[in-house]
Amino acid sequence: MSYPIDALIYALDVNPEINTDGRVLFLRAQEHPALQHFEGRLVCQQTWKPRANLLQAAGHRVEREVNGLFNLVLVLPDPQRDLMVADLARGHDHLAPEGILMAAVHNDAGAKRCEQYLREVSGHIDSLSKHHSRVFWATKEDGKPWKADILERWRQGAAMRRILEGRFWSRPGLFNWDRIDEGSALLAQHLPATIAGNVADFGCGWGFLSDHLLRHCHDIDSLDIYDADADCFECARRNLGLVPTRVKAQPHWQDITTGFERTKFDAVIMNPPFHEGKEADPLIGLKFIAAAAQSLRPGGQLWLVANRQLPYENLLAETFAQTEKVIETGGFKVLHAQNPIVQPTYSRRGKRRR
Template sequence: MQIVQGFKPDVDAFKAQGYEVVTEADGQFDLAIVAVPRAKAEARALIADAALRADQVIVDGQKTDGIDSIWKDIKKRVETQVVSKAHGKAIRFSGGASGGDFSDWANPGPLHLIEGFTTRLGVFSVDRIDKASEALAEALPAKLPPRIADLGAGWGYLSRAILAREGVKELHLVEAEAAAIASAKDNITDDRAQFHWEDATKFKPPHLLDAVIMNPPFHTTRAADPALGQAFIAAAAGMLTPQGQLWLVANRQLPYEATLASLFGTVDEIAVTGGFKLLHAAKPLRRAATKP
């Protein structure tokens, strides 16, 4: 069995159980199971790849992730068998030579939907610059400390803005999605950049840093999960020098201030714009038990 997964925390969890895990499928199979992601283009690309590689394909998904429309599109191409339960469907069809033609759904590879940047299917904000990251990039001071991490760096928009500031000598881009870190490598060619395909909440830099700058994710499902952003903040505090600084952007309703106050000596709201708040914290009160 081969598991295809690009999200590093899940990759690590599967590998710890002894499974073979790859970011792209490799080989031919008797059966492929596709767990439908939220993005329709990404879901289609996974189905197209499965149809080429496997004799039988099962597509599993929830109504909230668009499984009904996907089923309608699949049955126009190939005969299907469907099991419906609760708010989900499992769709089975024949792949390989006896299956339908899904070539127009194939993964197009690197995308050039945003001027000056490369993205890929499966990344956050695949076709536009994220407004929160844009607000934080505009709010950063003209001069930044020398050693910095961008946690949850995505495809590199914020990192490029950081590297354009005076004073930066070293930037660690930390990102859990393989497609995003691959895109960041296309977008950032500066020798000061170092790329880490890792869970930002567990990342250990080679030495303590002067600053962390981030637009932390706040979704593990469709519902907002403030604990994820809070874990990013705690991780940032653990990788900073005693005089280190943190800049972050968040949706206005997310309750990060108490976490920041418990981990940093000073916390300030530096701006509120377009539904986002921009926060600056400095002088971490305690570092992670395991130092980098």
């Protein structure tokens, strides 16, 4: 399978003049063996924990937020339009004078559209096609500034903002960023006020379920919130900071599917994802359940919501002493399990290991 990063590396190979000796920034970075060419001068920006882990394992410097100017900025723009153009604006903002911004997008993810955006704001681009993708680049030339009004509009399009009549903060790119997910709303309706002790929200997003816990479960001693997307935490921090409670949520940038090494929690709540990109992958939810079993103390309880067709009940029955389906309605089901007895993990191939 071909990927935009392969096209990006190809463009660098056939245009050696772009491979300067200066500092290099890679926005929405992905691991590739050819990145070793930039050893000692590459900074990778990545807010998605699984990809950040791969980059770090390869020895690259990884940052969630980046400061400073770079001679070369590489970017793999997000397919969503607001994020796509915001990525181009971020790339521009980190360019040193005479620096080059190079982007790569898969043809099926809006490559021609993104290429036109960069041409529109910079005035001139070079481009090539490879690996079912388009690569295009522009230079930040002295005396030829990029269009400031367009850049500012692009920055604002991806900025954090108030949603739902000002009640919450969120930002484009997060799961259901501008509305309450139907499944999460159903789970909130059935969470008992008796949830207490040390509690965790797995896959917290911008914080809707955690907000509900802090407002309705007054015997919670601590709340740990976990997500693989670091972009969610500032929104969650603002949202949960508005709740009148003594409990301060502790954020953790973590890939839940890698599991936990120790037991800690009295209760875990979650609305686990079941897509990897556009492809449905029920294994993700199974890994979330396995991680919950690992993280719960004896007697601890798990509350989760899922699409009704997802096959979670068998694993719950294997890993918890008591399980029940609380409700099934409108395409969703709320499941409750208590007292973990087995703590399986799952390989990437989906085979169960004990």
